[in-house]
Amino acid sequence: MKETLAKLEEFHGHLGPYVVVGCRMGELALRLLGAKKYFELKIASKAGTTPPVSCMNDGLQLATGCTYGKGNIKASDEGMPEAVFIQGARSLKIALLPSMQAEMGQWLRQDGERTAAARVYELKDEELFEWEFMDTE
Ligand SMILES: [Zn+2]
Numbered sequence: 185m186k187e188t189l190a191k192l193e194e195f196h197g198h199l200g201p202y203v204v205v206g207c208r209m210g211e212l213a214l215r216l217l218g219a220k221k222y223f224e225l226k227i228a229s230k231a232g233t234t235p236p237v238s239c240m241n242d243g244l245q246l247a248t249g250c251t252y253g254k255g256n257i258k259a260s261d262e263g264m265p266e267a268v269f270i271q272g273a274r275s276l277k278i279a280l281l282p283s284m285q286a287e288m289g290q291w292l293r294q295d296g297e298r299t300a301a302a303r304v305y306e307l308k309d310e311e312l313f314e315w316e317f318m319d320t321e
Contacts, residue, residue, distance in 0.1 A: 189305060196242045200297040201288045204304045205265060205312065206231070206243020209278050212309050213269040214248060216276055222249035229259040229267040236292075237263050268318070278315040 192207055193199040210227075219225050227250045231240040241259050244250065244267060250257040266279035284307075291300035304312070 192246060195246050199301045200236055200239055201300040201304045202236045202239035203243040204301045205280055206240035207247045208312060210244045210247025213276055217271045219271050224271060225250055226270040227257040227267055230262040230264040231259055232261040232263040234263055237265055240265055275318045277318055278313050281314055284312055
């Protein structure tokens with residue numbers, strides 16, 4: 185676990201809760217879809233380009249190997265901590281639970297970003313996210 189957080193910090197430049205959210209979300213998507221890293225997925229993120237929520241996009245890239253350079257991740261500017269993972273004809277939507285987003289904001293203010301990030305990393309998938317499979321049209 186420490187190793188993953190260190191990689192996230194190295195790649196992203198700092199450790200905050202949203203980069204961890206992205207990483208956990210990406211790992212969950214790979215697991216639920218049974219997909220391999222780098223080439224088997226496309227990601228449509230809604231996390232936009234404004235931190236802290238957009239920090240999620242870097243966690244997604246690190247966890248899934250989908251990168252802006254390869255064009256298999258895109259972020260639309262809704263500023264929402266959710267993403268759709270597309271694997272062929274299947275897709276999976278994963279969103280951070282609104283209650284968790286509120287709690288994370290509180291941890292950030294009270295305990296600072298590193299502590300908030302470590303705490304997010306310890307949570308179970310069901311505590312962090314809601315998800316559903318969708319048909320790709
Ligand atoms: Zn960040």
